[in-house]
Amino acid sequence: MKEQLKVIQIIDSLTPGGAEMMAVNIANGLSRKGVDSYLCSTRKEGLLKSKISGNVKYLFLKKKQTLGIYSFRRLYRFIKKEKINIIHAHSSSIFIGFLMKLWNPKLTLIWHDHYGKSETLENRKSDILKVLAKKINFVIVVNDLLYQWNKKALRVKNVVNLSNFASINKQTKEVIKLKGEEGKRIVCLANFRPQKDHINLLKAFKIIHQDFNDWTLHLVGLDLNDEYSDSIKGFIKTNKLTAAIFSYGSVENTFEVLEQATIGVLASKSEGLPVSLLEYGLAKLPVVVTNVGDCNKLISNNDTGLLVPPNNKLALGEALKELIINSTRRKLFAENLNSLIVKKYSEDSYLDKLIAVYLKTNDE
Incomplete structure (x- = not known):
């Protein structure tokens, strides 16, 4: 040198x-x-x-x-x-x-x-x-x-x-408390940008909410209050989901927020290798993600999580439903993903x- x-x-x-x-x-x-x-x-x-x-x-x-x-x-x-x-x-x-x-x-x-x-x-x-x-x-x-x-x-x-x-960086500041019932929270850690395709996620959640109305969806990420943001908020209001879907904007204590969740989800149209997915794994969350970018390097179906095609509300909804009804699979996927990330990422x-x-x- x-x-x-x-x-x-x-x-x-x-x-x-x-x-x-x-x-x-x-x-x-x-x-x-x-x-x-x-x-x-x-x-x-x-x-x-x-x-x-x-x-x-x-x-x-x-x-x-x-x-x-x-x-x-x-x-x-x-x-x-x-x-x-x-x-x-x-x-x-x-x-x-x-x-x-x-x-x-x-x-x-x-x-x-x-x-x-x-x-x-x-x-x-x-x-x-x-x-x-x-x-x-x-x-x-x-x-x-x-x-x-x-x-x-x-x-x-x-x-x-x-x-x-990703790295675990716990904060000493006051942590945001997620709404909804403990053990029945789905979190999406993604800024409000079109490529993250929150609308597809909302459509999928609307489908499963009919049978699992005690589960809630939590959107965490930068909200620019633009046209895309308005479309998300408009969908929630129009479909009368304000008591089941919550938006928090950006948060400092990401890891502490994820610890309160039960399932992690990403519905993106495109990605590289999302840091959010790595953070889900470190927080030991079972995940459902779309098969874009390098997500499939981390997620193997029925091993480290569930992969679904992008822009497919039915497939996304079915995958979320599968994790909702099967706590044993949730635990297995979470442990496998965590082990993979600690070892290789x-x-x-x-x-x-x-x-x-x-x-x-x-x-x-």
């Missing part, structure tokens, strides 16, 4: 989401591994700020424009002062990472591609990314589809597929692989 690793994670915001959670978890994990670890949020802070370890040096840019000169200079000076040698840019923060690389070619630039619409990659615009790719030293992707796309569309030589990981294993990437690029 030529020099001590000094790595900064750059992310647009600290609003709860898969990419944002990974940036924070990586920064915290690296600090525990003895790496000089930094984290920069460029545009917006959020609930995840409270999860940043005290050993991670944090910078907030308050960036408001695409090319904010003031923000650019602050980050450039921070990187120079701290003698940071690796930029780990997540998602769209690659743009400011690219500018840093232009001004200081000695920096190693790593792009973490968290693109969530893996099933529609043929529609992804690549012209600008092809320009940025010329300065990227290494690309990290979260599933095989993204690996192939970066290789073919961007012609990136160095690409590695590192599946996401642990934080230590992930960080060791990531540090190996850092060392490789830092020595070139």
Whole structure:
């Protein structure tokens, strides 16, 4: 190794989401591994700020424009002062990472591609990314589809597929108490975005609610109060499900919330490898998920959970019903999934692989 690793994670915001959670978890994990670890949020802070370890040096840019000169200079000076040698840019923060690389070619630039619409990659615009790719030293992707796309569309030589990981981060703050009856709660941990397809989940729940009206559904995730959010709330109200479906928005104490649930569900149209699914497993929840992205790497039918096709309310409803009526299967699936995640998707294993990437690029 030529020099001590000094790595900064750059992310647009600290609003709860898969990419944002990974940036924070990586920064915290690296600090525990003895790496000089930094984290920069460029545009917006959020609930995840409270999860940043005290050993991670944090910078907030308050960036408001695409090319904010003031923000650019602050980050450039921070990187120079701290003698940071690796930029780990997540998602769209690659743009400011690219500018840093232009001004200081000695920096190693790593792009973490968290693109969530893996099933529609043929529609992804690549012209600008092809320009940025010329300065990227290494690309990290979260599933095989993204690996192939970066290789073919961007012609990136160095690409590695590192599946996401999740970590248990219990909080001391007051925990949100889920409504409904204990032992009969279904939770969906997903931000209110169209690709998460909450409407399909609501349709499936409406079907099973007719026979299991003592079970409740709990939606946990960022609510932007936009048109998609209105469609979710409108469905709940129109179908008279306000006493059975509850929405909580973003929460700080995710793990403590999951501990109150009985079943975890994701109804997504597209995914990479969702952090939510990993968190379900760590919380020992039995799960029903749609067969998109790399979900099938974790979920094997009738072993670690139940897989259903996307956009199929009947299949989703039947799978939920199966877990509702069979507590023995719930326990078995939960234990199997938890064991798999602890063994193959642990934080230590992930960080060791990531540090190996850092060392490789830092020595070139």
